[in-house]
Amino acid sequence: MEHRREATARLFDELENASDDERRRIRDEIVRLNMGVASDCARRYRQRGIATEDLDQVAYLGLVKAVRGFEPGRGHDFLSFAVPTIRGEVRRHFRDLGWALRPPRSIQELQSRIHAAEGDLSQELGRSPRPSDLARHLGVDLEQVLDALGATGCFAPASLDVVGADGDDSLGDRLGTADPAFDQAEARITLAAVLRGLTPRERRILELRFFGNHTQAEIGADIGVTQMQVSRLLNRILARLRERMLAASDEAPVSSGPAA
Known part of the structure; x- marks a missing residue:
C-alpha cells in the first residue's frame, strides 16, 4: 500500500x-x-x-x-x-x-529429501549446496528449505536474515x-x-x-x-x-x- x-x-x-x-x-x-x-x-x-x-x-x-x-x-x-x-x-x-521437540511432518519429510540431495549436489557443484541450490533441485520454494534447515539448527538466526533477504x-x-x-x-x-x-x-x-x-x-x-x-x-x-x-x-x- x-x-x-x-x-x-x-x-x-x-x-x-x-x-x-x-x-x-x-x-x-x-x-x-x-x-x-x-x-x-x-x-x-x-x-x-x-x-x-x-x-x-x-x-x-x-x-x-x-x-x-x-x-x-x-x-x-x-x-x-x-x-x-x-x-x-x-x-x-x-x-x-x-x-x-518435534517439527511438523511436512518439515521432517523435506529434511529427509534435503539430506538425500546434499550428497549428489555436492558432487555436481563441487561445493556444499546453498539453500537456493537445494530449492531448485527439489522443486520447492526457498522459504520451505530455509524452514527445514532452521528446524534442524543448521542455520544461525543471523544467516537466516541474510539469505532471506533475496x-x-x-x-x-x-x-x-x-x-x-x-x-x-x-x-x-x-x-x-x-x-x-x-x-x-x-x-x-x-x-x-x-x-x-x-x-x-x-x-x-x-x-x-x-x-x-x-x-x-x-x-x-x-x-x-x-x-x-x-x-x-x-x-x-x-x-x-x-x-x-
Missing part, C-alpha cells in the same frame, strides 16, 4: 531531528502503521503447532526491533529490512519453542494489504504501551531475547534460571501480552465509520 510506504518514510525522516520524547512517539506510530505487515509475516507460519496469537506477538516484537534498527540513510525501503527481520524472529521462535522487495510488495482483523486495533492500541505494563524482569527477558539476540541459555544465566524455565517464562509473557492486547481491543468502542 503506497500510502503506508510514504507515511513510514516521512516518519523516519522526522526521527532525525526529534527529541527523545518525540522519537518514542514517532516509533510507536511507525509500529502502528506497519502492524499489518507483521501480521502478514506471521500468517505464513500458522497451523504449525504454535498459537496464532503467539505468532502475532512475536511478529510485532520483530517489527519493534526492525523499527529500532532501521537506518534510512542506507537508501533501502523499510519493508526490505523489516520483513526479513520479522520473519527471522518468527523462525527463531519456532526453533526455541515449537520445533525443538527477493524480499517483491515479497514486501505482496504485503501491501493490511490485515482487516487489525484495522481497528491499530487505531486503538500501541505495542509500546502494552510492553510498559510488564514487570522489569519480563521486559528484561524480552529485551535479551528479541533485541539482544541472546539464546535461552544465555538469558537463563543472566536472570538466574534454567533454560527450560526461560522457555516457560517466554510462553507466559507472550500469553499475557496477547491477553492485554485483546482486552484493550475489547474495551475500546468500535466505530462504524471514519472519525469526524
Whole structure:
C-alpha cells in the first residue's frame, strides 16, 4: 500500500531531528502503521503447532526491533529490512519453542529429501549446496528449505536474515494489504504501551531475547534460571501480552465509520 510506504518514510525522516520524547512517539506510530505487515509475516507460519496469537506477538516484537534498527540513510525501503527481520524472529521462535521437540511432518519429510540431495549436489557443484541450490533441485520454494534447515539448527538466526533477504522487495510488495482483523486495533492500541505494563524482569527477558539476540541459555544465566524455565517464562509473557492486547481491543468502542 503506497500510502503506508510514504507515511513510514516521512516518519523516519522526522526521527532525525526529534527529541527523545518525540522519537518514542514517532516509533510507536511507525509500529502502528506497519502492524499489518507483521501480521502478514506471521500468517505464513500458522497451523504449525504454535498459537496464532503467539505468532502475532512475536511478529510485532520483530517489527519493534526492525523499527529500532532501521537506518534510512542506507537508501533501502523499510519493508526490505523489516520483513526479513520479522520473519527471522518468527523462525527463531519456532526453533526455541515449537520445533525443538518435534517439527511438523511436512518439515521432517523435506529434511529427509534435503539430506538425500546434499550428497549428489555436492558432487555436481563441487561445493556444499546453498539453500537456493537445494530449492531448485527439489522443486520447492526457498522459504520451505530455509524452514527445514532452521528446524534442524543448521542455520544461525543471523544467516537466516541474510539469505532471506533475496527477493524480499517483491515479497514486501505482496504485503501491501493490511490485515482487516487489525484495522481497528491499530487505531486503538500501541505495542509500546502494552510492553510498559510488564514487570522489569519480563521486559528484561524480552529485551535479551528479541533485541539482544541472546539464546535461552544465555538469558537463563543472566536472570538466574534454567533454560527450560526461560522457555516457560517466554510462553507466559507472550500469553499475557496477547491477553492485554485483546482486552484493550475489547474495551475500546468500535466505530462504524471514519472519525469526524
